[in-house]
Amino acid sequence: MTANQIARKSVQSLRTLMTGAQDQSSIRLNANEAPDSHRSPDDSLGLNRYPEIRPSGLRAKLAELYDVSSDNLLVTRGSSEGIDILIRAFCRPGQDSLITLPPTFELYGYFGQIQDAETISVPLSPAADFALNANAVLDACTDETKLIFICSPNNPTGNIATYRDIANIATAREGQSIVVVDEAYIEFSQQNSLAANIDAHENLVVLRTLSKAYALAGARCGAVIADETVIDILAKVLPPFSFSTPAVTYVLQALGEVGLAAAEAGIARIVAERERLLHALDNIRCVERIWPSHGNFILFQLADQPAVLAHLKSRGILVLGYGDQPGLKNCARITIGSPSENDAFLATLKDFETSVMKKPSG
Numbered sequence: 584m585t586a587n588q589i590a591r592k593s594v595q596s597l598r599t600l601m602t603g604a605q606d607q608s609s610i611r612l613n614a615n616e617a618p619d620s621h622r623s624p625d626d627s628l629g630l631n632r633y634p635e636i637r638p639s640g641l642r643a644k645l646a647e648l649y650d651v652s653s654d655n656l657l658v659t660r661g662s663s664e665g666i667d668i669l670i671r672a673f674c675r676p677g678q679d680s681l682i683t684l685p686p687t688f689e690l691y692g693y694f695g696q697i698q699d700a701e702t703i704s705v706p707l708s709p710a711a712d713f714a715l716n717a718n719a720v721l722d723a724c725t726d727e728t729k730l731i732f733i734c735s736p737n738n739p740t741g742n743i744a745t746y747r748d749i750a751n752i753a754t755a756r757e758g759q760s761i762v763v764v765d766e767a768y769i770e771f772s773q774q775n776s777l778a779a780n781i782d783a784h785e786n787l788v789v790l791r792t793l794s795k796a797y798a799l800a801g802a803r804c805g806a807v808i809a810d811e812t813v814i815d816i817l818a819k820v821l822p823p824f825s826f827s828t829p830a831v832t833y834v835l836q837a838l839g840e841v842g843l844a845a846a847e848a849g850i851a852r853i854v855a856e857r858e859r860l861l862h863a864l865d866n867i868r869c870v871e872r873i874w875p876s877h878g879n880f881i882l883f884q885l886a887d888q889p890a891v892l893a894h895l896k897s898r899g900i901l902v903l904g905y906g907d908q909p910g911l912k913n914c915a916r917i918t919i920g921s922p923s924e925n926d927a928f929l930a931t932l933k934d935f936e937t938s939v940m941k942k943p944s945g
Contacts, residue, residue: 585785586812588758589729594672597819600636634828637818641831644838645806649791651778654811657818660825662767662790662805666732667694668820669788669807673729673761674700681730682723684715686739686910688765691732703728709910712874713740717748721755731756734765736772739903739916741876743774753784761813763788770796770850771857772877778808785810795879797837797846804834853879857919860929867932869940871913880918887940888913894935900928 587595617631638658646653659665674681680701683691692702705723707713720731731752735744744764753762764777766789778789788809794800804826807817836842857876864870864883869891872884885891892904892915905911917928 585758586761586810586816589673589761589786590816591672591675594816594819599815599819600823628828628832630828632828633824634826634831636823638826638831641804641826641834644835645791645804648838649776649778649806649808651781651808652811655781655808655814657807657809657814657821658826659805659807659821660803661794661800662765662792662807663690664803664821664825665790665805665807665817666690666763666765668817669730669761669763670694670698670700672816672820674698676700679727679729680725681732682720682728682760683732684720684734684737686713686737686905686908687732687734688738688767700729701727706910707737707740713737713742713910715744715748717751720752724756724760726759728756728760731760731762732765733762734767735774736768736877738768738878739880739882739905739911739914741874741878741880741882743772743877746777746780749777749787750780750784753787757784757786761786761788763790765790767792767795768878768880771854771879774877781809785812788813793834793837796850797842798849799834799837802830802834802837804830853919856922856925857881860917860919860925863929864932867929868936869932880916882911882914882916884912884914886913888915890939891915891932891935894939895928895931898927898931898934900931902928 614633616633620631642653642656642658645658646656670681676699680703681691681695682703682705684707685704686707695702703723705719715733733744733749736742749762749764756762766776769776776789777787781787781789788807790805790807792805793802807814857879860881861873864873869886870883871886874882876882888904892902895902903916905914919925
């Protein structure tokens with residue numbers, strides 16, 4: 584099996600952590616829990632008791648949401664925890680490497696550094712609209728490359744990677760590398776999730792999150808979707824009781840019929856605002872270049888980035904600036920806000936043009 588060829592031997596030898604029985608109908612004297620809540624005799628959450636070691640109800644609900652088997656899904660505290668446990672499970676400290684495609688989500692390299700795994704960068708080119716170059720990724724791999732991270736839609740560039748390119752990489756690296764596709768923003772695109780393709784590629788892993796499209800960033804709920812063998816390996820690394828009882832309760836409520844309908848409407852509003860902003864930014868002189876986006880954000884390049892960002896900040900508007908970061912020189916990223924927030928952003932950019940920028944002579 585591919586995953587067992589790649590996973591760290593020390594992780595493979597771990598037994599999957601289990602705890603005492605959690606039968607709610609029994610007298611529980613086996614887990615060193617408090618017998619009552621000390622707060623209210625009718626505490627409906629039962630916070631004096633440990634939550635499930637793995638939230639089975641939430642796992643089933645997320646599997647339904649993403650149209651996969653529960654056996655192919657692991658609930659994590661946001662997709663960031665999925666990144667962390669993947670690196671800890673598959674990269675031997677000081678020996679193995681992972682590949683990232685900058686500019687991209689910085690936590691891939693950050694968690695790699697914590698694990699003392701080498702990060703090999705395969706930069707995306709602004710001139711090519713940051714398109715994935717599958718051949719360049721494969722050329723950068725070594726015998727010790729255990730993970731390849733592909734963010735699609737990519738943060739911060741907003742572009743997507745094709746299934747053909749990802750499949751070619753996964754096929755070429757079968758038995759050698761796990762290919763991780765981070766789909767944190769996929770709900771804002773017209774792309775289908777690659778979760779439907781995990782049966783075709785045993786070394787394909789898909790990350791999902793409720794933070795963006797479902798407006799649940801504070802709940803910290805994500806999922807790793809993969810071959811069952813990969814899920815079993817990652818379950819050995821994931822801490823027990825990692826998802827609290829209140830979080831499980833709230834997320835399940837939010838994923839009910841009413842909550843899902845609200846999320847769908849919210850996604851549509853954000854996409855409409857994104858398109859409106861893309862058009863509006865095209866008519867602002869201090870904006871030199873705008874990249875198309877399939878996420879809930881827009882990347883653009885500014886003529887005088889420090890001055891523009893300072894002007895926005897003086898008006899209480901914060902956007903993410905990149906300075907001289909490779910591939911992102913003088914660029915900034917704006918997250919799509921509410922219509923009124925977006926209007927304030929546009930008005931402040933126009934004010935910068937009239938009050939700060941030098942008008943053309945003549």
